[in-house]
Amino acid sequence: MWMHEQFVKGGANNTILFAICCMSENVTLPLLPVLLPLLKYTLNKGSAPPMFVISGHNYHSIGSLMPQQPSKSKFAQLYFYDTKNEVQNRIDTIGLSNQHKSIDQTIVADLSSMLDSHNSLAKSFRYARQRFAEDSTTPPQLRLIKKRNTDGRRYNLPSASEVAALIVGDFDTDNLERDVVLQTHSNQLKRIDVDHPQYAGYPSYFITITCNPDWNEIKDCVADYSLKPSDRPDIISRVFKIKLDVVLKDLKDGSIFGKPKGIVYTVEFQKHGLPHCHILLFLQPAEKPRSSDDIDHHISAEIPDEHTQSKLYRLVQKFMTSAIKYLFKYVHKGNDRVTASFFRSHDSADSVVTVDEIQNYYDCRYISACDASWRLFGFEIQFKEPNVIRLPFHFPNEQNILYKDHQLIENVIEAAVSKDSMFIGWFKANKDFDLARTLTYAEMPSFFVWDKQGHMWRPRKQGNVIGCLTHIPHSYREEYYLRLLLNYQKGCQTFADVHSVGGIVYDTFKEACYALGLLQDDKEFIDALNEASSWASPNYIRRLFAMLLMSNNMVRPDMLSSILISGFQRSIHEIQSTILAKIEKLVQPNGKSLKEFTNMPFPDFVDLTEPSDTVFFDELNFDRTELASISVDLVSRLNRD
Structure with missing residues (x-):
């Protein structure tokens, strides 16, 4: 435990309490099971408390599930390969040949049987062995695919060697290039452990914090066990959370940039093996930077002098790589994902060309070791304050x-x-x-x-x-x-x-x-319709009006509808009903209706049959008064015969 992880100071006898182990008493461990007879009577003798010594760590290396020929099985491979001779195989993996005689095969067999009956992990391995035995065909392989048509920030391929979990999401059948291959046979061994910013406006500063595996707190924890930082994602997560909390405390008290109005951050992992955090800092109006000099006071892109600032120079030279601009959309981009393909393949007798027999692509959620540790500890992935x-x-x-x-x-x-x-x-x-x-x-x-x-x-x-x-x-x-x-x-x-x-x-x-002057007038929309009426067809004008109507930007759409009926010689009511019916038919496919708009007139009928010949519709558009006058004049000129 580190002092920065303390839960409460003071209390009874001024004790310091820690809550990370039990999540503030939200996690309770089950009672210890009754000691098994094998351990109680066979291996423990005398009056001392029962005990069983584990040789080495309580976690170990695990490689492929099946050994490569002619290598012998070891580690987890003992659960899968040549299980008929499992007891002897286990004895062969430890000690020299002249020491095998001192190892009691009965004890090894009893311990193996006990684990199979009472250890959940051993049961899982046995179940997997049964599946291998049932399916004797070529074992499946898993490939992670780089997709160009997906979000590269989320679907990027892992750049770190780490243990990760893939949770299958949407099914994808695109045939795409494959880049990373994981197989059941390999020469490598990997170590495993059994265990809206919208309310605040634009941010004043964007800050990125990245975990450094060379931090002393991390190095001190792994040095004694000859481990790499990547072997202990739990330590990485805890140390990064401690340092993140210290930075947030400094930002909140205003000692660096000034008094903040709000803070938003998100923690990401991005398949790099280490967590990092993006922070949006919103300052009070009086504290916001207003000039380049205000920015330069806190942020500098100059490389420190190698002689006068040697320590800072070495830090910048080692860790500062580039300056990147991020947006809200990036900060809240979502969880890491990857596209995976399961397939079977076999080698030709004359070549080593792989032939796919099945091609199944899966859109998977990618959970790295640090991601899993961070969530197991209950640390916040996203934070907003206030x-x-x-x-x-x-x-x-x-x-x-x-x-x-x-x-x-x-x-x-x-x-x-x-x-x-x-x-x-x-x-x-x-x-x-x-x-x-x-x-x-x-x-x-x-x-x-x-x-x-x-x-x-x-x-x-x-x-x-x-x-x-x-x-x-x-x-x-x-x-x-x-x-x-x-x-x-x-x-x-x-x-x-x-x-x-x-x-x-x-x-x-x-x-x-x-x-209060909170609403604008419709002058720009009136001008647009008037301009279009001088050159566009009636059908185009109706579609333009329908588009403006559905944009919900017009304040008085009923006043603009009068423009649509100008130039027609039929009765106003008849023309208006016809045009409104056509507009109603245009907005209905978008889930709208003229009835939804205040004071907007509604047509007498909507179910209009479009004329197959536009000439027919033009013939209906005539001036009846003028035609009546012409008719009287022509009749007066007729002969009496």
Whole structure:
């Protein structure tokens, strides 16, 4: 244990407590099983406590499951290869030939049988051996595939030699180039162990911290056992978490860049064998860098002087490789994944060309050893500070009510009337607190705490929290405009106050938004339609209007519809119904309808049959008044005969 991992200081007798081993008492170990007779009576004699000495480590090297000929089986291969002579094979793997006679075969056989019956790992190996025995065909191979049409940040191939787990996800049958091969036969042995940033705006700084296997804390733990840092992913994860917490503490107290407004970080592994962390630091407005000099005060791309700053020079020379710009999308890019292929192959008699007999591709989640250790310790993969509270709002008497199936409706109504929602509680807080009247609804959580028991806002005594109004799409119209007003209106004590501007109570939230200057006019859309009407076909103009309509950017689409009927000589009502019906048919495939838009007229009929000949439709578009006048004139010129 390291002192930075301590859980509590002080307490009884000023003891220091650690919680990483039991996850703050959330992990309990089962009681020790009754000592097996073989160990109790055969191997332990005398009055001393029973004991059994393990030679070496309680973890060992494991290679391929089957030995390469003519090598003999060893380690885990003893569970799979030539199991009929397993006892003798185990004896042959230890000591010299003249020492074999001193090893009791009965004890070896009894120990092997005991492990098969009571050890879960031994049982798994035996089950795998049975599968090998049942399927005598060429054993399957696994290949990791590099795909060019996938996200290279997530589907990159491992660059470190490590133990990893693949969890099969989506099935993929693309025939792609294979790059990395893992087989059941190999010469190598590997060591294993049995054991929205959106609420805060743009970040002021982007910081990356990468684990260094040469840290003294890591080297000291593996040096005594002749191990490499990669052999102990648990140590790597713990040391990196300690150093990450120290960095975050310095960032939070403002001793480096200034007082922060928020911090977001994510820990990644990316198949490199070591964890690293991306931190987005949001500073208070007064602390944000505003010039290049402010940036240069904290960040420098200059190489330190080799003579005057020799230590810093060596560190930069060893660890600083490049400066990279990242975005929110990269920080939250998702888990590591890989495409894997299982296949069987055989060698031709005349060549060594591999022939695939099956080709199965799997989209897999990739969990490295450090990733698994990090999650087993319960460390956070993503972190956001301060916390964000979602603020619901509603129309009068339309708040959500939660109840259980067995409750009587009378009790449900009574409870709903007696308990205020967070939104109604804001109205009441504005009556009771001077500070509340200076805040918008979204700013309330930063200075007040919502009491879930008392259903009221109380002044905040500690902590830093940001409020976020529940998202409402533009298509919801009045609810959208209500949300828009709540970002500006302060001191509201009733719903009427929300849609009041300058002492004038407007009929709708939308009109109040107009009065506050929160909505733009439709001039740019009117100009676009007018310009198109001078050269485009009627069908093009209708499609343009439908596209603008579905974009939800027009404030008064009903006013723009008059442009669509200009130039036609038929009756206004008939033309309008025809055009609106055509527009309705254009928006319906996108899940929209003209009925969803306020004050937008709706056609008398929608099921229009498109004329097969446009000339026929043009013949219907005539001026009846003018034709009547022409008819009278022509009739007057006819002969009496």
